[in-house]
Amino acid sequence: MPDKISTKTTGVDNFMSISLQVPKASQIVANDLKGRIARREILAGECLPPEPELMTQYEVSRPTLREAIRILETQGLLTTTRGGRKGARVHHPSSEQAAEQAALALQLHGASLLDIMQLAAAMTPAAARLAAERRPRPDLTTANRHYEDVGRAGGDPRAATLALHRLKAEICALSGNEALKLIAGMMTMIVQLQLDAVPERVEDLPPENVEHWQETYNRIGLGLRAIKTGAAVKAERLIRQSLEEAVVYYKRIVARDPLHFIPDWRPRSSESE
Amino acid sequence: MAAKPVRVPKTAELVADQIRRRIVTGELKDGDFLPPESKLVTSLGISRPTLREAFRILEAENFIRVVRGSRTGASVHTPRVEAASRYAGFVLQSQGARIADIYEARLAFEPYVAARLSEERPAGAVDRLREEILHLESFIEQEDFVNFMIGVAGFHRLLIELSGNPTLLFLSDMLQDIVARYQVRFLSRHQISIDEQRRMGLAGLRSFKLLADLVETGNVTGAEAHWRLHIINANKVWLSPSDGAELVNAFED
Numbered sequence: 001m002p003d004k005i006s007t008k009t010t011g012v013d014n015f016m017s018i019s020l021q022v023p024k025a026s027q028i029v030a031n032d033l034k035g036r037i038a039r040r041e042i043l044a045g046e047c048l049p050p051e052p053e054l055m056t057q058y059e060v061s062r063p064t065l066r067e068a069i070r071i072l073e074t075q076g077l078l079t080t081t082r083g084g085r086k087g088a089r090v091h092h093p094s095s096e097q098a099a100e101q102a103a104l105a106l107q108l109h110g111a112s113l114l115d116i117m118q119l120a121a122a123m124t125p126a127a128a129r130l131a132a133e134r135r136p137r138p139d140l141t142t143a144n145r146h147y148e149d150v151g152r153a154g155g156d157p158r159a160a161t162l163a164l165h166r167l168k169a170e171i172c173a174l175s176g177n178e179a180l181k182l183i184a185g186m187m188t189m190i191v192q193l194q195l196d197a198v199p200e201r202v203e204d205l206p207p208e209n210v211e212h213w214q215e216t217y218n219r220i221g222l223g224l225r226a227i228k229t230g231a232a233v234k235a236e237r238l239i240r241q242s243l244e245e246a247v248v249y250y251k252r253i254v255a256r257d258p259l260h261f262i263p264d265w266r267p268r269s270s271e272s273e
Numbered sequence: 274m275a276a277k278p279v280r281v282p283k284t285a286e287l288v289a290d291q292i293r294r295r296i297v298t299g300e301l302k303d304g305d306f307l308p309p310e311s312k313l314v315t316s317l318g319i320s321r322p323t324l325r326e327a328f329r330i331l332e333a334e335n336f337i338r339v340v341r342g343s344r345t346g347a348s349v350h351t352p353r354v355e356a357a358s359r360y361a362g363f364v365l366q367s368q369g370a371r372i373a374d375i376y377e378a379r380l381a382f383e384p385y386v387a388a389r390l391s392e393e394r395p396a397g398a399v400d401r402l403r404e405e406i407l408h409l410e411s412f413i414e415q416e417d418f419v420n421f422m423i424g425v426a427g428f429h430r431l432l433i434e435l436s437g438n439p440t441l442l443f444l445s446d447m448l449q450d451i452v453a454r455y456q457v458r459f460l461s462r463h464q465i466s467i468d469e470q471r472r473m474g475l476a477g478l479r480s481f482k483l484l485a486d487l488v489e490t491g492n493v494t495g496a497e498a499h500w501r502l503h504i505i506n507a508n509k510v511w512l513s514p515s516d517g518a519e520l521v522n523a524f525e526d
Binding site: 034038077092093094095097098101102104105106110111112115116118119121122123125126127130177178179180181182183186187190 | 356357358360361363364365366367368369370371374375377378380381382385386389438439440441443444448
C-alpha cells in the first residue's frame with residue numbers, strides 16, 4: 001500500500017538549515033558544481049574536469065569530492081563511468097526528468113487523476129488570464145491543435161482526456177510563468193500514467209457526461225478565443241467554468257468505480273537518453 | 274494520435290520491469306537489498322551482462338542504488354518526494370524562473386483551495402485551523418518572529434493538506450522550499466523592526482481568523498475572494514518589483 005506523504009513539512013528545517021547549519025564540505029562542492037551546470041559553464045554531454053583537477057580547484061580530499069559527485073549523481077545531473085578515466089558526464093536538469101521524478105514519487109504516494117483535474121481547474125484559469133495579458137500576443141497554434149484533437153477524439157474517452165490535458169498544459173506554457181509550465185508538465189506525465197482510470201469506450205461513460213460535453217467543449221473554444229483577443233478576465237472565467245465541469249464529469253466516473261487501483265508503472269517509451 | 278509501432282522489449286527491460294513492479298507495489302521497500310548478482314543470475318536464468326543492464330536501467334530511473342565494489346549489492350531507493358522536489362527547483366532555476374513566478378503560481382492555487390475547503394468542510398478542519406492560529410498568536414506574544422514565519426508557512430500548508438489533494442501538497446512543498454530560501458535572503462537584505470513585524474503578524478492573524486470563519490460558515494465565494502486578497506497583499510510584502518525579478522535560487526548561496 002502506498003505510504004501517505006508525511007504530513008509534517010520540513011518547515012523548520014527549511015529555515016533553520018539555511019541560516020544556522022554549517023554545510024558539509026561535500027555539499028558546498030556539490031552546490032558549486034550545480035551552479036556551474038545551471039549557468040551552462042559546463043554543457044550537457046561534456047565531462048567534468050578530472051578528479052585531481054577538481055580536488056585542487058576546491059581544495060578537498062578525494063572522498064569529499066566523490067561524495068559531492070555522488071550527490072549530483074543521485075539527483076540525475078551526472079553519470080559516472082566505470083574506470084573513471086573520463087570525468088563524470090553532465091546532464092542538464094530537464095523538465096522531462098523533473099516531470100518523471102515527480103510523477104513517480106507521486107504515483108507511489110497515491111496521486112490520482114482526480115487530484116490532477118482539480119489542480120488543473122485551479123491553475124489553468126489563472127494561466128489563461130496571464131496568457132491573455134501577454135504582449136506580444138502568444139501563438140495559439142499548438143493550443144488550437146490540441147483543442148481540435150479533443151474534438152476528434154470523440155469516441156475515445158482516454159484520447160480525449162489526454163488531449164484535453166495537453167491543452168491545459170499548453171495554456172500553462174503560454175502564461176509565461178515557468179513554475180506553472182513545469183507543474184503542468186508534471187501533471188501531463190501523471191495523466192499518462194493514470195489513463196486507465198478513464199473508461200475506454202464512450203458507452204461506459206455516465207450518460208450525463210456525454211449529454212453536456214459538447215457545451216463544455218464549446219466553452220473551452222470560447223476561452224481560447226478570449227486568450228487570443230486578450231480578453232483576460234473572460235478567458236479566466238470561461239476556462240474556469242469548463243474545467244470545473246470537467247471535474248464534475250470525472251467525479252461521476254470515479255464514483256461509479258470506487259475500487260481504483262494504481263495502475264502498473266510503464267517504462268518510458270522513448271529509447272534516447 | 275497515430276498508434277505506436279509494436280516493439281519487442283529486450284530481456285534486460287523485462288527484468289527491470291519485474292523488479293520495478295515489486296518496488297512500486299511496495300513488495301520491495303526503500304532500503305531493502307536485492308539478492309546478490311550471482312543469485313539473481315541463477316534464479317532469473319539470465320546472463321550477468323543482461324542483469325547489469327537491467328540494473329543500469331533501474332539506477333538511471335533512481336529506483337535502485339548500486340554501490341560499486343560492495344558485497345551487499347544493489348539497494349532499493351524509491352524516488353523520494355523531497356528529491357523530486359529538489360530536482361524540480363533546480364529545473365526552475367535552469368529555466369530562468371523568477372521568484373515572482375513562484376508567488377504567482379501560489380496565487381493560482383490557494384484561493385481555489387480556500388473555496389474547496391468552504392464547500393466540503395472536512396470534519397475537524399476548522400478546529401485545526403483555529404488551533405494553528407492560537408499557536409501563531411503565542412509566537413507573536415513571545416516576539417518569536419522566526420517561528421512565526423515558519424508557522425505562517427505551516428498555516429498555508431495546512432490549508433492544502435486539509436483540502437485532501439496530495440499532489441497539490443507535493444507541489445506546494447516544492448514551491449515553499451524555494452520560497453523559504455528566498456525569504457531568508459530577503460530578510461537579510463531588508464531590516465524590519467520588531468514593532469513592524471508585530472503589526473504585520475497581527476494583521477495576518479486577523480486575516481487567518483476571518484478565513485476560518487468563512488470556511489466554517491461555508492461561504493465559498495467569500496472565502497475565495499478573501500484569500501485571494503490576502504495572498505495578493507502578502508505577496509506585496511515580499512515582492513518589490515526588483516526583488517520579484519530575482520531568479521529562483523534552488524540552493525544555498
